[in-house]
Amino acid sequence: xxxxxxxxxxxxxxxxxxxxxxxxxxxxxxxxxxxxxxxxxxxxxxxxxxxxxxxxxxxxxxxxxxxxxxxxxxxxxxxxxxxxxxxxxxxxxxxxxxxxxxxxxxxxxxxxxxxxxxxxxxxxxxxxxxxxxxxxxxxxxxxxxxxxxxxxxxxxxxxxxxxxxxxxxxxxxxxxxxxxxxxxxxxxxxxxxxxxxxxxxxxxxxxxxxxxxxxxxxxxxxxxxxxxxxxxxxxxxxxxxxxxxxxxxxxxxxxxxxxxxxxxxxxxxxxxxxxxxxxxxxxxxxxxxxxxxxxxxx
Amino acid sequence: xxxxxxxxxxxxxxxxxxxxxxxxxxxxxxxxxxxxxxxxxxxxxxxxxxxxxxxxxxxxxxxxxxxxxxxxxxxxxxxxxxxxxxxxxxxxxxxxxxxxxxxxxxxxxxxxxxxxxxxxxxxxxxxxxxxxxxxxxxxxxxxxxxxxxxxxxxxxxxxxxxxxxxxxxxxxxxxxxxxxxxxxxxxxxxxxxxxxxxxxxxxxxxxxxxxxxxxxxxxxx
Ligand SMILES: Nc1ncnc2c1ncn2[C@@H]1O[C@H](COP(=O)(O)OP(=O)(O)OP(=O)(O)O)[C@@H](O)[C@H]1O
Ligand SMILES: [Mg+2]
Numbered sequence: 001x002x003x004x005x006x007x008x009x010x011x012x013x014x015x016x017x018x019x020x021x022x023x024x025x026x027x028x029x030x031x032x033x034x035x036x037x038x039x040x041x042x043x044x045x046x047x048x049x050x051x052x053x054x055x056x057x058x059x060x061x062x063x064x065x066x067x068x069x070x071x072x073x074x075x076x077x078x079x080x081x082x083x084x085x086x087x088x089x090x091x092x093x094x095x096x097x098x099x100x101x102x103x104x105x106x107x108x109x110x111x112x113x114x115x116x117x118x119x120x121x122x123x124x125x126x127x128x129x130x131x132x133x134x135x136x137x138x139x140x141x142x143x144x145x146x147x148x149x150x151x152x153x154x155x156x157x158x159x160x161x162x163x164x165x166x167x168x169x170x171x172x173x174x175x176x177x178x179x180x181x182x183x184x185x186x187x188x189x190x191x192x193x194x195x196x197x198x199x200x201x202x203x204x205x206x207x208x209x210x211x212x213x214x215x216x217x218x219x220x221x222x223x224x225x226x227x228x229x230x231x232x233x234x235x236x237x238x239x240x241x242x243x244x245x246x247x248x249x250x251x252x253x254x255x256x257x258x259x260x261x262x263x264x265x266x267x268x269x270x271x272x273x274x275x276x277x278x279x280x281x282x283x284x285x286x287x288x289x290x291x292x293x294x295x296x297x298x
Numbered sequence: 299x300x301x302x303x304x305x306x307x308x309x310x311x312x313x314x315x316x317x318x319x320x321x322x323x324x325x326x327x328x329x330x331x332x333x334x335x336x337x338x339x340x341x342x343x344x345x346x347x348x349x350x351x352x353x354x355x356x357x358x359x360x361x362x363x364x365x366x367x368x369x370x371x372x373x374x375x376x377x378x379x380x381x382x383x384x385x386x387x388x389x390x391x392x393x394x395x396x397x398x399x400x401x402x403x404x405x406x407x408x409x410x411x412x413x414x415x416x417x418x419x420x421x422x423x424x425x426x427x428x429x430x431x432x433x434x435x436x437x438x439x440x441x442x443x444x445x446x447x448x449x450x451x452x453x454x455x456x457x458x459x460x461x462x463x464x465x466x467x468x469x470x471x472x473x474x475x476x477x478x479x480x481x482x483x484x485x486x487x488x489x490x491x492x493x494x495x496x497x498x499x500x501x502x503x504x505x506x507x508x509x510x511x512x513x514x515x516x517x518x519x
Contacts, residue, residue, distance in 0.1 A: 004406070018391055207387055210347070211401035211448070212377035214370075 011221040012228060015201070022197040023229060026287075029193045030233025030280050031240060033186030038241030038268065038276050040182060042249060044175050045272065046265050051168050058133040058161060060141055062124040063153040067094070076150060077124065085132040085141045090125040094118040124151075135161045190287035194226055198295045205295050223288045230284020234277035241276070242267065299325045300346065300456065300487065305355035307341050307511075314353070315341040317511040323489065325360075325455075328482045330498055331491040333508035339491035342508070343460045346489070347381055348372045360455060377405055380449025380457040380486065384464040386441045388433040388448075394420070395429040398447045405452070415451055423447045423477055439470035446477050450484070457486040463494055475501055 016023040068076065077089045092100070097120040102112055126145075128137055138156050145151045198205065208218045249265050268276070300323040308314040316338045323329050331339045344350045345357060348364055357364050364375060388397050395416055402412045420426040423443040433441050442462060449457055459478065463471040475497050482488045492498070498505060507515030 203387065204389055207389060207400070208404065209373070210376060210381055210387070211404050211452075212373040212375075212379075213404040214373045217404060 008220050008224055012225040015221060015225055016229070019197060019200060022193075022200060023225075026190065026193045026197060026226070026229045026284065027233045027236065029189050030186070030230050030283055031236035033182070033189060033283070034234055034237030034276055034280055035240035035244065037179065037182050037186065037279075038237055038272075039244045040179060041272055041276075042241065042245055042265075042268055044171075044179070045268060046249075047171055049266060051164075051171075054164065055130070055133045058128055058138065058157075060126040060128070060138060060145065060154060060156040062126065062145060062151040063121045063155070064123060064150065065121060065153065066150075067122045068150060076148070079148075080124065080126060080145065083141065083144055085128050085137055085144075087127045087129045090127075092123045092125060094120055094122045097122065121153075135165055186283060187286060187290070190230070190283050191290040194222075194284075194287045195291040195294065198222065198291050202295060219288075219292050222292055223285055226284035226286075226288030227281045228284070230280040230282065230287070231277055232280070233284065234280020237280060238273055238276055299323065299358070299360060300489070301356075301358040303356045303358075305345065305352045305357060307338075307345060307350060308353045314511050316345070316352075316508075319355070319508075319513050321506060321513065321516065323487060325487055326482070326485065328478070328488045328503045329490070330503060330505040331489060331508065332493070332498070332505055333514075335493075336510070337508040338511045339508060340460050341511075343381075343458050343489070343491060346456070346458055347379055348375055377401070377452060378455045380446075380452065380454035380481075382442070382445050382449050382457070382459040382462045384461040386433070386438075386445045388441060388444055390433050392432075393429065394425060394431050394433065394436070394444050397433065397444055398429075398451050401448060401452050416447075419447045419451045422450070422480065437470075438466050439473060442466060442470075442474055443477065446474070446481070450481055450486070453484070454486050457481050457488045459488070459490045459492075461491055461493065463492065463497065468496060471496060472500060 067073070073091065077091060080086060081089050095117055098112075098117045101120060105111060126141070128141065131137070132141070135158060138158060138161060142154055142156055142158075145154060205218060245265075245267055302319050302321050305316060305319045306314050307316040319342070331342060333339055341350065345352055346359065346364075348367065352365055355365070359375065360378070362375070367375060389400065392400070398416045398420060399412050402415060407415075417426060417429070420429055423446055425440060425443055425447065428436065428440070433444060436444065442465075446462070449459075457478070462478075463474050466474065471494060478488055478490060479501065490497075502519040504518040505515070506513065507517075
């Protein structure tokens with residue numbers, strides 16, 4: 001029987017046509033459930049992007065009280081850059097520091113009038129490789145840098161970083177819990193809707209079993225049907241998510257979110273879009289499987 | 299051949315629907331199962347097609363012990379049986395033809411073979427001109443004939459019928475009766491649970507009587 005997929009597909013499609021209302025109900029529940037999950041995923045994805053942006057700010061600044069001679073400065077920079085945590089080292093001269101400061105003051109730049117350009121110290125801005133932008137990575141690097149005499153004055157927002165990491169951890173846990181809950185709720189609702197469709201066809205299931213259909217033969221069209229309905233629900237959910245995204249995130253909420261420093265709010269990346277459709281199919285399949293256990297007993 | 303040895307079925311702890319039944323039905327026999335309501339006729343049928351398992355005792359169908367049958371083998375037991383019910387149990391959204399074709403479809407038979415066989419059986423029960431109808435467009439007697447055709451289409455070694463005429467008029471009863479005779483003549487062992495004195499009178503055959511789950515009579519005229 002397995003070598004007759006066309007036959008199975010025909011049976012599945014026929015079943016759906018025979019009870020269009022229940023079919024629509026299954027599709028709709030999957031669509032609603034996945035729209036919520038999709039919307040939630042947009043928020044998670046954007047928080048992830050935002051935290052990645054923020055983590056780019058993680059760096060160690062070494063103030064140089066005495067600016068070394070050019071050749072030894074070069075050696076120092078090369079030495080620091082050789083550390084495996086370090087992505088790059090930028091030398092900021094006194095002059096550059098002054099210019100940056102002036103720029104930041106902009107209109108109030110006249111406050112600087114009469115001050116020498118060298119009142120700010122020169123510094124080395126040491127950025128970390130992405131995988132080491134953690135509290136632990138920073139402290140390892142700082143410990144290594146402290147070995148060098150020239151680098152006595154190090155600044156590195158350790159406390160901020162620890163708090164930031166705790167925040168990200170909390171987000172991850174909350175995301176996993178909420179996402180898991182949503183998924184479970186979706187499965188529960190979808191399984192119950194499919195149970196209704198099976199209930200409407202319990203005579204058919206009984207008759208199949210009575211004429212000697214194997215459980216697999218009975219179940220396959222229903223599983224296929226569940227997967228198809230789920231996939232359609234997933235596609236609709238993608239549309240629904242995009243609609244909500246447009247309605248709330250892109251326009252409504254963007255003002256709030258942009259204030260936190262996010263440059264723009266992204267829609268779900270392609271992989272996630274695919275995952276929603278595939279997730280719908282899986283949800284429909286699993287929902288059918290769960291409900292069928294109650295009905296197909298031989 | 300059907301053999302029962304000390305078969306007891308208790309749905310609940312303290313009362314048994316069937317109690318220590320031992321009997322033997324030969325291949326090709328025609329047997330009535332009779333008895334008042336609640337005697338255990340349906341229970342006996344359900345045990346034979348594996349919808350229930352006995353609480354005690356052994357059941358053999360064609361030499362195979364079905365009490366030990368794993369449930370994955372159950373479909374294959376049923377493929378050798380035809381089962382007919384009082385309420386027909388037809389697929390109401392499928393045509394007469396599709397209903398009769400269904401067991402063959404389930405068994406994965408070839409399409410041309412199915413068509414040929416179904417037409418042949420529908421002709422046997424006299425419904426070959428109504429094969430595109432839906433069951434609910436037919437009379438009760440006709441619906442039961444469709445159900446019997448569905449049972450016979452697989453050339454069953456055993457035909458089980460649980461009050462097949464319980465919902466039908468007396469004159470239709472005798473028409474249906476004729477079909478069971480034909481089925482028996484084609485080689486099926488027939489077990490027919492019924493209250494109908496009329497049936498047994500017009501076509502006397504071995505009669506097994508149950509009462510409150512016990513075997514109280516086994517008469518061959
Ligand atoms: N699924 C069940 N659960 C519990 N008790 C049951 C079940 N099916 C039948 N019984 C009991 O078993 C006994 C025998 O029932 P059964 O249906 O076999 O009788 P029957 O001879 O077919 O009766 P009828 O002529 O009314 O169809 C009855 O007392 C009935 O109440
Ligand atoms: Mg009964």
